[in-house]
Amino acid sequence: MQVSLQALKAFEAAARRGSFKLAADELSLTPTAISHHISNLEGRLNVNLFHRQGRRIALTKAGIRLAEATSDGFRKIENSLEELVAVGSKxxxxxxxxxxxxxxxxxxxxxxxxxxxxxxxxxxxxxxxxxxxxxxxxxxxxxxxxxxxxxxxxxxxxxxxxxxxxxxxxxxxxxxxxxxxxxxxxxxxxxxxxxxxxxxxxxxxxxxxxxxxxxxxxxxxxxxxxxxxxxxxxxxxxxxxxxxxxxxxxxxxxxxxxxxxxxxxxxxxxxxxxxxxxxxxxx
Amino acid sequence: MQVSLQALKAFEAAARRGSFKLAADELSLTPTAISHHISNLEGRLNVNLFHRQGRRIALTKAGIRLAEATSDGFRKIENSLEELVAVGSKxxxxxxxxxxxxxxxxxxxxxxxxxxxxxxxxxxxxxxxxxxxxxxxxxxxxxxxxxxxxxxxxxxxxxxxxxxxxxxxxxxxxxxxxxxxxxxxxxxxxxxxxxxxxxxxxxxxxxxxxxxxxxxxxxxxxxxxxxxxxxxxxxxxxxxxxxxxxxxxxxxxxxxxxxxxxxxxxxxxxxxxxxxxxxxxxx
DNA sequence: TTTATAGATGATTTTAACTCATCTATACTA
DNA sequence: TAGTATAGATGAGTTAAAATCATCTATAAA
CATH class of the missing domain: 3.40.190.290 (D-Maltodextrin-Binding Protein; domain 2)
Structure with missing residues (x-):
């Protein structure tokens, strides 16, 4: 797969929070990093994921689809990790x-x-x-x-x-x-x-x-x-x-x-x- | 989350293929990279994911659980990406x-x-x-x-x-x-x-x-x-x-x-x- | 209009990821 | 039962990806 998982993570957070800044806060990154990740993603997929109207962003249809998949996918993985971490510390x-x-x-x-x-x-x-x-x-x-x-x-x-x-x-x-x-x-x-x-x-x-x-x-x-x-x-x-x-x-x-x-x-x-x-x- | 997504991807491939070498081939990496990723993962989770008997590896119970979650999760994401790539090229x-x-x-x-x-x-x-x-x-x-x-x-x-x-x-x-x-x-x-x-x-x-x-x-x-x-x-x-x-x-x-x-x-x-x-x- | 905020963009720096070299253990072969 | 080939572990060194910084633009709020 030609896209980076970190870029997908950045996208997932941005899509969920509706803001690059909030996503950056969540992932302990700068908004710049989120912006780079997402434009990289858009370039590789040849699809715009967000509509940009100046400082306001909104998911495109394609973005909505991808956001559903990434949210579900990452949540599944994270749940399992949390379980394992719990198991590992007890x-x-x-x-x-x-x-x-x-x-x-x-x-x-x-x-x-x-x-x-x-x-x-x-x-x-x-x-x-x-x-x-x-x-x-x-x-x-x-x-x-x-x-x-x-x-x-x-x-x-x-x-x-x-x-x-x-x-x-x-x-x-x-x-x-x-x-x-x-x-x-x-x-x-x-x-x-x-x-x-x-x-x-x-x-x-x-x-x-x-x-x-x-x-x-x-x-x-x-x-x-x-x-x-x-x-x-x-x-x-x-x-x-x-x-x-x-x-x-x-x-x-x-x-x-x-x-x-x-x-x-x-x-x-x-x-x-x-x-x-x-x-x-x-x- | 304190674990790297790339490490999870490496683990997922290794678990699915049952071999670090095959996982490395699949991801275009060296077996060394897979090995590093997985031991990093095991260290952070405080859980062994593979039993090692010399050069033979087998998933632990914990590994099986994590493999299910990562396989499902990544597959979901990848399916969506493929769809978007198809949409983007037509x-x-x-x-x-x-x-x-x-x-x-x-x-x-x-x-x-x-x-x-x-x-x-x-x-x-x-x-x-x-x-x-x-x-x-x-x-x-x-x-x-x-x-x-x-x-x-x-x-x-x-x-x-x-x-x-x-x-x-x-x-x-x-x-x-x-x-x-x-x-x-x-x-x-x-x-x-x-x-x-x-x-x-x-x-x-x-x-x-x-x-x-x-x-x-x-x-x-x-x-x-x-x-x-x-x-x-x-x-x-x-x-x-x-x-x-x-x-x-x-x-x-x-x-x-x-x-x-x-x-x-x-x-x-x-x-x-x-x-x-x-x-x-x-x- | 002014100010503050969110995001874009390009250059630079940092860090994480990857490889190389070396070593060990095991399976296969003769 | 050595001898060879293969899989993986480990540590040091290298590289490339990812993060930041500085700067700029557009918009919302005051």
Missing amino acids: VRVTTTSSLAAMILIPSQNEFEQINPGISVEISTGESIDNQSYTIPIRFGDATAIEASDIIKSESFNVFGASGMKPPSWSNEPVTLFTTEWKNKTLPDSPLEAWLTINGLEGSNIKLKKFDQELFGIQQAMAENVLVFCSTTLTKRLLEANLLQQFGTQPVKSDLCYYVPNKRSFETRSAVRFLDWVEGLLSP | VRVTTTSSLAAMILIPSQNEFEQINPGISVEISTGESIDNQSYTIPIRFGDATAIEASDIIKSESFNVFGASGMKPPSWSNEPVTLFTTEWKNKTLPDSPLEAWLTINGLEGSNIKLKKFDQELFGIQQAMAENVLVFCSTTLTKRLLEANLLQQFGTQPVKSDLCYYVPNKRSFETRSAVRFLDWVEGLLSP
Whole structure:
């Protein structure tokens, strides 16, 4: 096409505003630039687009036609751009209650301060809005998931509130909170393996099961009871000295946090956010 | 808008062709230019538009969305431009049979040779196609028409084939062809005024009336008879020595050729054609 | 009439766009 | 499984398009 797009943009603005000066203001140009663009356009098309009566201008019939097409065309493009800019400056994450409440939400502010211009929106539950461009961080079976999608493989250990005395596994019965996933297809939390590793198979343990790790951890802290749970979720609480470990060895599990098709997230904000979350969760 | 339209054009082509190189060929640019444009775009939008796997590229979800919008938008604009270019390179004229046959069609070729790139289409009759952008050259009452719309005011005179002897008005009866317009609202052809001016009021004249000047002129030439008609239509035939005058004075009339809203024709081809027609008809 | 404003026009300057040279990764070929 | 050709990325340098400035004209408002 032998005409310049900028000339068309100038024309579109001038046609819409009915004035070269107003068009110039809108596009942050001088009226001279608009005038040059339009006369260039008219020359190339061999068609007058404006009637000029001294300082007054009015669209010709041909100008009206072209103005309709350019307005529609540019509006379509601009709408799409605005949408993309909005998408590019916002990260929407949906994940489990536990990861959201114990890791993401407490760290959200830090991320936003390091990355001005990116706002983060965290939601939990059954994908509240099914909009695209929302990053799901799911909890699942690492053996069934593409390795490149995994953000963090889960290890488990026993934790207690920071003031607690170390438990004596051999003597009295010990109350231990643990989690039984609502989703039965998930691997169980690896309590047996943990007991084996730590030589505690025969201990007298009274289990209480929660369906989300979050609740078990909070309840354990409130009641001064032990909880068997993810090392990921407890990382912050350990660092803040609200939880403690008791010299036991953590045990690896087949559970993990992952993002389906992680590489397909194309906004740079999303990539940056995911990199940051991986850093947050790595030891 | 903070992104360049040229970058969007480059993106649109690359998205449509699925290759920077092909896009570059299409836009007569180097692949480097496309690459720069697209990475500029991605940077400004904070969104990746293509997945790159080495030398293979594929649109991201965001890229697909933007590609749809840009393709639609640019196509809309380009269609309109093509239409305007077509309109700008063609002049369509509709006029009376007489003007068409005796002036415009014989001169059409000359105009097209002086103005390469402009093609002329001449039609007669009741506006064969009511399309816009067709210039009507009408025959009408000069007293009822905007002065600026008039192309040529009509004068009338008596003509005969070039071999004829001058008529002797006073002696024998003279046969004279003349025109009676089908359209009764038009002023009559000014035969009375012409006789007065030339001092021939009492002559013995046998009138034969045609409803188009063209027919009267052609018939008069064929039968070696005099015809009272427009000086405009006979101009070419006089110059070609196919018709002659006999020393009589022409008489002005209220008839004229005109173009309704002449100034509203905005293609430069149309303006040039009308200027040329005026030149053609001026003495 | 005077003044202020919008636009046209031509020369000059600035900036954005394009290319060139170089490099990397991948696909094709032998 | 090198060897070659091709697509694209990257940074520096060049060019051409686009913007401005200065000047001028026509019109609307005061």
